[in-house]
Amino acid sequence: MKRQVLMATAMISGAIASYTAFAMPSPMQQLVQTNACPGCDLRTVDLRGYNLAGANLRGANLEGANLQDANLMVANLAGANLSNANLTAAYLERANLEEVNLRGANLSRAVLRHSRARRANFSNSNLTGADVRYGDLRRANLNGATFEQANMQWARLNNATVDQTNFSDAYRPRMPYRLNLP
Numbered sequence: 001m002k003r004q005v006l007m008a009t010a011m012i013s014g015a016i017a018s019y020t021a022f023a024m025p026s027p028m029q030q031l032v033q034t035n036a037c038p039g040c041d042l043r044t045v046d047l048r049g050y051n052l053a054g055a056n057l058r059g060a061n062l063e064g065a066n067l068q069d070a071n072l073m074v075a076n077l078a079g080a081n082l083s084n085a086n087l088t089a090a091y092l093e094r095a096n097l098e099e100v101n102l103r104g105a106n107l108s109r110a111v112l113r114h115s116r117a118r119r120a121n122f123s124n125s126n127l128t129g130a131d132v133r134y135g136d137l138r139r140a141n142l143n144g145a146t147f148e149q150a151n152m153q154w155a156r157l158n159n160a161t162v163d164q165t166n167f168s169d170a171y172r173p174r175m176p177y178r179l180n181l182p
Contacts, residue, residue, distance in 0.1 A: 031055065038076075048086075058096075 025033065027040035036056035044064040051071045059079040068088045076096045083103040090110045097117035108128040116136045124144040131151050138158045146166040153171060 031057075 027037050027042050028045055030040065031037040031042070031052070032050075035052065035054060037060055038056050038058040040057070040060045042057075042060055042062050042065055044066075045062070046066045047070050048066045048068045049070060050067075052075055053071050053073045055072065055075040057080055058076050060077070061081045062085055063081050064084045065082070066086045067082075067090050068086050069090065070087070071091045072095050073091055074094045074096075075092070077100050078096045078098045079100065081101045082105050083101050085102070085105045087102075087105055087107045087110050090107070092115050093111050093113045095112070095115045097112075097115050097120050100117065100120045102125050103121050103123050105122075105125045107122075107130050108126050109130060110127065111131045112135045113131055114134045115132075117140055118136055119139045120137065121141045122137075122145045123141050126146050127150050128146055128148045129150060130147070132147070132155045133151050133153045135152075135155045137160050138156050140157070140160045142157075142160050142165045143163045144165065147170045148166055148168050150167075150170045152167075155172075
C-alpha cells in the first residue's frame with residue numbers, strides 16, 4: 001500500500017513538474033514563440049542572426065547579449081538595457097530605441113536608419129561604419145562613442161552630448177542640428 005501511494009505521489013509530482021515547465025516558458029522560449037518578451041531578463045543570450053522584426057522587448061535586460069546580424073527592424077526596445085551587447089551588423093531600421101542603454105555596445109556596421117533613439121545612452125559605444133541616416137538621436141549621450149566612417153546624413157543630433165566622440169571620416173553634410181559642445 002505504501003509503495004502504491006509513493007508511486008502515485010511520484011507520478012503526480014512528475015505531472016505537476018511537466019505542467020509547470022510547459023505553462024511557464026523561459027524568457028528565450030517566450031521570445032522565440034511570441035516575438036515578445038517585455039521586461040524579460042535575457043542577459044548574455046545568443047540571438048545571433050535571429051529574425052526579431054517587430055519584436056516587443058520594451059524594458060528587457062539584454063546586457064551582454066549577442067545580437068550580431070539580428071533583424072530588429074521596427075522592434076520596440078524602448079528603455080531596454082543593451083549595455084555591452086554585440087549588435088555588429090544588426091538591422092535596426094525604424095526601431096524604437098528611446099532611452100535605451102547601449103553603453104559600451106558594439107554597433108559596428110549596424111543599420112539604424114530612421115531609428116528613434118532619443119535620450120539613448122551610446123556612451124563608449126562603437127558605431128564604426130554604421131548607417132545612422134535619418135536617425136533621431138536628440139538628447140542622446142554620445143560621449144566617448146566612435147562614429148568612424150558612419151553615414152550620418154540627416155541624422156538628428158539636437159542637444160546630444162558629444163564629449164570625446166569620434167566622428168572621423170563620418171559622412172555628415174552640413175550640420176543642421178545643435179550639439180552641446182564642451
